Amino acid sequence: xxxxxxxxxxxxxxxxxxxxxxxxxxxxxxxxxxxxxxxxxxxxxxxxxxxxxxxxxxxxxxxxxxxxxxxxxxxxxxxxxxxxxxxxxxxxxxxxxxxxxxxxxxxxxxxxxxxxxxxxxxxxxxxxxxxxxxxxxxxxxxxxxxxxxxxxxxxxxxxxxxxxxxxxxxxxxxxxxxxxxxxxxxxxxxxxxxxxxxxxxxxxxxxxxxxxxxxxxxxxxxxxxxxxxxxxxxxxxxxxxxxxxxxxxxxxxxxxxxxxxxxxxxxxxxxxxxxxxxxxxxxxxxxxxxxxxxxxxx
Numbered sequence: 001x002x003x004x005x006x007x008x009x010x011x012x013x014x015x016x017x018x019x020x021x022x023x024x025x026x027x028x029x030x031x032x033x034x035x036x037x038x039x040x041x042x043x044x045x046x047x048x049x050x051x052x053x054x055x056x057x058x059x060x061x062x063x064x065x066x067x068x069x070x071x072x073x074x075x076x077x078x079x080x081x082x083x084x085x086x087x088x089x090x091x092x093x094x095x096x097x098x099x100x101x102x103x104x105x106x107x108x109x110x111x112x113x114x115x116x117x118x119x120x121x122x123x124x125x126x127x128x129x130x131x132x133x134x135x136x137x138x139x140x141x142x143x144x145x146x147x148x149x150x151x152x153x154x155x156x157x158x159x160x161x162x163x164x165x166x167x168x169x170x171x172x173x174x175x176x177x178x179x180x181x182x183x184x185x186x187x188x189x190x191x192x193x194x195x196x197x198x199x200x201x202x203x204x205x206x207x208x209x210x211x212x213x214x215x216x217x218x219x220x221x222x223x224x225x226x227x228x229x230x231x232x233x234x235x236x237x238x239x240x241x242x243x244x245x246x247x248x249x250x251x252x253x254x255x256x257x258x259x260x261x262x263x264x265x266x267x268x269x270x271x272x273x274x275x276x277x278x279x280x281x282x283x284x285x286x287x288x289x290x291x292x293x294x295x296x297x298x
Contacts, residue, residue: 008042115171125163125174133159148284153256161276185260193257227253240274247271251278254286 015035022028095111097104108114137155141148150158167174207215227249234245243266250259251274262271 005042005045008038008045012038012042113170113172115175118175119177119179120175121177121180122173122175126176129159129163130156133157148288150280151283154254154280154283157256157276157279161272185264196257223253241270243268243270244274247274248278251275251280252282254279254282 012035015031015038019028019031019035022031097107097111099107133156134152135155136159137150137152139149163174230249230252231245234240234248235242240248243262246262246266247259247270250256250262250271259271259275263269
């Protein structure tokens with residue numbers, strides 16, 4: 001709702017009076033900034049009305065009164081609209097409040113939900129997401145005799161994405177401190193890579209002994225060429241951002257370790273946005289084509 005010049009002028013004078021009575025320097029500076037903002041809005045309101053009143057009689061004949069009032073009201077609210085947009089943008093993510101306890105508590109009630117620093121992980125939330133995602137991923141659907149599944153890793157990944165989105169819109173639960181996230185990304189990823197290496201080591205050595213170096217070279221070609229073609233296709237044909245492209249390629253190979261390395265180097269979780277869909281599709285196609293190749297060679 002639009003306010004008058006007198007309204008903004010009174011707010012500015014009240015802030016100036018608070019600044020004059022303030023004992024603490026930071027409080028005085030805060031009130032002076034507030035007074036300056038209110039004064040600018042009051043001056044803008046006065047300028048709008050002065051400009052309208054300065055128009056000739058022909059202006060009022062050519063512009064309907066309802067349209068004139070609407071335009072004046074809209075222009076008077078422009079400054080407040082900018083402030084509202086900025087505050088809304090901050091509240092969507094995280095807004096840090098500094099001040100007296102009673103002031104920050106009152107502001108928190110008006111702005112949203114308090115997300116106070118803590119070193120405690122919401123393990124109930126994390127455990128529930130892993131369990132639910134694993135159960136969903138363990139489901140196997142047969143289509144024309146071909147089993148389709150997300151796998152437990154894919155289900156947990158999708159559950160994590162949904163849980164992260166819920167946390168962003170409802171920050172009252174699912175708190176995971178930054179050190180915990182670092183531990184999961186670094187130590188957890190290294191453990192995963194080590195387990196993969198330990199599991200694949202015996203088969204890799206036996207394959208070299210029985211098939212020779214040719215098996216290794218064919219493996220290099222089969223895993224490298226599709227990735228290179230995929231990167232060029234995503235970048236130049238679909239014109240995806242480089243971060244999304246690397247996440248897409250990691251998902252197409254269903255390689256969580258490569259996603260972790262990409263996110264670590266980029267210092268961002270943006271590549272994970274391109275990982276999820278291609279991971280699910282790649283995991284399904286790998287299963288289907290594995291069966292197809294076996295049937296063709298048998």
